[in-house]
Amino acid sequence: MTARILALLAASSALALSPAHAADKDASEKPAAAPYEANSASKRFSGTFGGRSVSYTATVSEQVLKDDKGTAKAAIVTTAYVAEPRDPNRPVTFLFNGGPGSGSLWLQMGAFGPKRVAIPSDARDDGGPPYPILDNPDSLLDVTDLVFIDPVGTGWSHTIGDTDPKDYWGVTQDAKSVAQVIRQWLSENGRWNSPKYLGGESYGTTRSAAVVNELEGGYNDVSLNGVILISTVLDFAAGAETEGAELGYITTLPSFAATALFHGKASAPSVEQFVEEARQFAIGPYAAFLLKGQKASANERAAIRGELARFTGLSEAYLESADLRVTSGRFYKELLRDRGQTVGRLDSRYTGKDYDNAGEYPDNDPSFYGIDGGYTAAANAYMRDTIGYKTERQYVTIGGVSDWDWRLNGGRDSDAYLSVAPYLGRALRENSGMRIYVGQGWYDFATPFFAAEYALSRTGFPQDRIEFHYYDAGHMMYVRDEDRAKLSRDIRAFIRSR
Template sequence: MKVRISAALGLALLAAGPALAQDKPDDKAAKVETVVPQVRTTQHSGVFGGQKIRYSATIGETILSDSKDGTQKAAIVTTAYVKEPRDPSRPVTFLFNGGPGSGTVWLQMGAFGPKRVAIPSDARDDGAPPYPLNDNPDSLLDVTDIVFIDPPGTGYSYLIGKTDPKEFYGVTADAKAVAQVIRRWLNDNGRWSSPKFLGGESYGTTRSAAVVNELEGSTFNDVGLNGVILISTVLDFAVGSDAPGNELGFVTNLPSMAATALFHGKATAPSTEQFVEEARQFALGPYASALLKGQKLQPEERARIRSELSRFTGLSEAYLDRADLRVTPDRFYKELLRDRGLTVGRLDSRYTGRDYDSAGESPDNDPSFYGIDAGYTAAINSWTRGPLGYVTDREYQSISRFVTDWDWRIGGRDANAYLNVTPYLGKAMRENSGMRILVAQGYYDFATPFFAAEYALSRTGIPQDRVEYHYYDAGHMMYVRDEDRSKLSHDIRAFIRAR
């Protein structure tokens, strides 16, 4: 394995000492921090999609600077896996995770990178180390080159000097930065003629829509896309709001509750798919109608709704009555298996946890997150600091403690406005007849419920014949389950090939 690091970095390090020694006191105060980007490339091979592939792995920093005075603002770290020998017309896929504030560790070390961390596939805690780092035959490198992007403040990426976080931490500001990194990568690698795909998970799907708007919605330097991959989708934020008086969340959460109740033996049905479809129809029809009637709902109809709601959720009619037919996800996590002294997960409701006691109405923590986080953190640090040769004393921010005070405004609307980025995708699809969307959703995901994704993408302005849905028997990060990681890889591979 060969390692290459920018010669400029070495020269800069050698020159640093004498230069500082010659500074005058007044000069030091005027100096601005300058970062020499670190770029390292290593050579590897592996078997992906049944094909033996030689590939280069390049982890490097892209410096974003002020367009007016050239002041460095942020160092964005990307990890690119490119098939060798290089082909300028080969597809390239840009991927990122969500949060906002999440690094790409989850998609890179769990789903699509050439290596993946081995954690239990059956919704058990990953336990204590070591966490094996295995070859990943489900990586997409047989059909596309892959560039993982850690947005500002996530992963190893960071703001430089006294950069104001407001310049990057927001729906639009973040999207502009990621779009700039993508354009720079295309320039630097001669890939403007390549078919291009964009993908994200969780808030990464929100980011995808906003980045699409930056890439295709501008009148200059337009970047056409072949497809957008949405994994665990959140586009319309009103759908997931638990604010009192918002009934939509109860409707869109119900099919996920039904799947979860069936998984844990609190409901009965021939199959998950059939039960989920029954829950969809009940949620859209009788349940939505009852909720909209509010206190005008008559006792007879209320009793019918309560009985059906109990069948789908596995919760007692007495509990549903006390909750006024409206069960928030937090309450559901705690109540479903209260008789067993267990809670269910938010990111993946197949996981169970045991709280300090069983008396509360919401869980102490999410067992589907603490059940996997240690393994992923160990994997990204082992891989990037070891075989990829990245040298830094910064901590990798899996879930960043720096990304705070996110600016949720888009289109000039204030922070309390209705946030929905779906129209960005609709506009891009209407103006680019070749752009398609793949939606990948887990049945057991309450962070981004599958029915909420269906709702958002079925609105006016979205060409339905270019949106395809795929479902998995796991949760938010469906790839933690071995069977679903292979299925997800197969589905996306087919999506890319069908361009």
């Protein structure tokens, strides 16, 4: 009996020390992961903006987003410029770019930050480094503090641990995370009662509308004084170029006209007059013709073809072969084919040279490869070396996201008919103190100005609180020196007039 008990005890001891049990013991005693430590850098500067001398602190920092259990899920990098001494009643403006998947370097280093990169102002390629990084007297720091936000997958922003970045890649998911960053920044900096503005460029205007919905769509509101929309895209059907969709041909025609006039393929006293003529033709005779489809008469077709040729600078023979429906991509290639050049998508003032002169579409967009090198170099040099932000991560300029979820709030809407414009209409109706500024370039095909006008003139938008401003450049109008100064003056006046 004693021998049997001793054997059982020995077996029990061996079992307790078996690899499986040892692993269980190690797992149970494994220490919890250390709390995530946010990276940041800060430095004091001074400068003259809008004619006023301002002392300010520049801070590049990670805003850590946590779940309900307090687990760190993502680190979103913000670059904040705050005037000193700090004033809790001073306006603060939150800004971001678009993509989706673009960092905020464009607005920061091109338009509103205290420093800017100097690239050619006359639609020429930016060439090679070094690129001058200059004081920016057009920064808005004289009238508002500035917080630039890089959503997950852009800039240096990233997920933490095993968090899937796709959790943040969607219209609604992205808006929720940006709204959370804004709330945290307001709390950490004591700015809940400050006048607040939200500003975005390109898809950043889509994001602005979705973020407004997250900030003001419930009862735990962050009320805004204004929304700044630069190169606006709110209703994606307004610019859709798919078979059977006619609206896109209407909304891009005034941009065709502006571009044809700029390159000497049309004649008119001014771009303002010519695009107004194109607007009226597009929304009137051309829209009626498109709606009739194959039921339009031969005489009506001939009249439309002649006017399209006048506005677009394209031959009637080419227009007829395109069934009087010319897509933007074909226009970029065809307008200057006789010169062996293409025109840009982001800014059709820019021209490019393709491998050959055949084909329907350009090899690339000369208005993007004409500026990207300078902005990327300047953003890294300024934030790393001047402000002192240290990281081994590479700054994602654009293209850092994939498989974007275009559905709104998990619904069935997709980019086939996605419109976030109603979010802004509701916010205007429910917040009498909110206004909208819209800035559009004549030569922008990524977000045509007539499509923005269409989206914001629908039922439910108080028109007296929406103001439009136009610029003699394209999608990023601030690359042109005169328009950067005008943009700054216009937005400065918008903020001051609250």
